[in-house]
Amino acid sequence: MDSTGERQLYIVDAFTDTPFSGNAAGVVPEADGLGEKRMLQIAAELKQSETAFLALSNHPDADFRVRYFTPQEEIDFCGHATVAAAWVLGSEYGWAEKAERVVFETNIGLVPVDLLKEDDRLKLVTMTQVAPKLQEIDVTTEEIARLAGISPSDVDPRSPIKLGYTGNWHLLLPVKTREAIDVARPLLPELAAMNRRFRISTTHLFTFDTQDDNYDLYTRDFAPAVGIPEDPVTGAANGALAGYLLLEGIISADSRRLRIAQGHAIGRPGTLFVTVTPGERAPVIQVAGSAHISIKGTLNNAK
CATH class of the missing domain: 3.10.310.10 (Diaminopimelate Epimerase; Chain A, domain 1)
Structure with missing residues (x-):
């Protein structure tokens, strides 16, 4: 100055x-x-x-x-x-x-x-990022899907809905297809109220159905509780997602680099490179771009 x-x-x-x-x-x-x-x-x-x-x-x-x-x-x-x-x-x-x-x-x-x-x-x-953590959330799948603006049948049952953390808490919602994520229309006022109740920063939809061989995951992120209807490309949420994938055994325990696409649904495409490395006390999450x-x-x- x-x-x-x-x-x-x-x-x-x-x-x-x-x-x-x-x-x-x-x-x-x-x-x-x-x-x-x-x-x-x-x-x-x-x-x-x-x-x-x-x-x-x-x-x-x-x-x-x-x-x-x-x-x-x-x-x-x-x-x-x-x-x-x-x-x-x-x-x-x-x-x-x-x-x-x-x-x-x-x-x-x-x-x-x-x-x-x-x-x-x-x-x-x-x-x-700081060490990842997970928590359960006491809300039904049907209610979370409704607030996120997708059908309950679009939720991928192979992965659990959980809260993930590498600095902020994020609601991690597995979805079967990229198409379902792209057409999601969240009920923002109600989603904001639910997120405030559980002290959640964002609701993060993710899928392995990227429809693009260059990417491992496709995501979309909504943060009305902190005044952001949709955050285009989110380093914190995708870091929390990577920690969740390892802690839940969805990806292998070997060092892994994930290429994640986000922002395409709103015309601001971005790419994140997330490395997940098992550690003695906790996984190490590194997010690059x-x-x-x-x-x-x-x-x-x-x-």
Whole structure:
């Protein structure tokens, strides 16, 4: 920030290298001195699903403190905004020239992000999420299907409906076909109420029926409880999904890299690369993707 209160601002399309696809996030890389009220005002003004605010961290093992805001409220973690923030630091602030990793201090703990360069340009960023956890949810399959806007017969009985976590809780809903996911019409006010009741950030529909040999999974994500009707490409939810797949024995216990498609149903296609590695205490979940800076500007008098 300079003496006039001006701060740099970026709008970054995450999990894509194509402008105006993937999932857009706001990034304010020099947010030192901004209070919670001002950060919420900025996020509401930008109207992105999430905006990441970076400040210097007092944690000995972190480079930056990051807070995430939707236009409605602060949330503990956001995958695509983490990718966007790391991309700004690596490509605009020279971080990739001096280090191969940046570590973010977040409300859920430390999140390291590796920066991969190719031909002296940032190629990919990979965040290691916190250990995955699962919980049951005491709601019938019929009710969840109704709220998600699909038929109960579209739910895939081979996989359980559960809550998954790698920073936020997500309702993970297995669906038989990509077509059923694409035509889903969730009852957003009712879904928001149910998610608030169980403290769920998003409802995440997934299927192995990708209809594309380049992908392992196809997903779609709804987050009305935090003010986002549909989140195009979700790093946190897909990380939680990968942890669920391993913990439930749906994928093998060997190290596995999943290529996940999301955003196609709303014209913002993106790709996530999720690596699941068994660990001594818990699986290690790493979510990778590229990004594209679509807008660079200045916040005026942002004190």
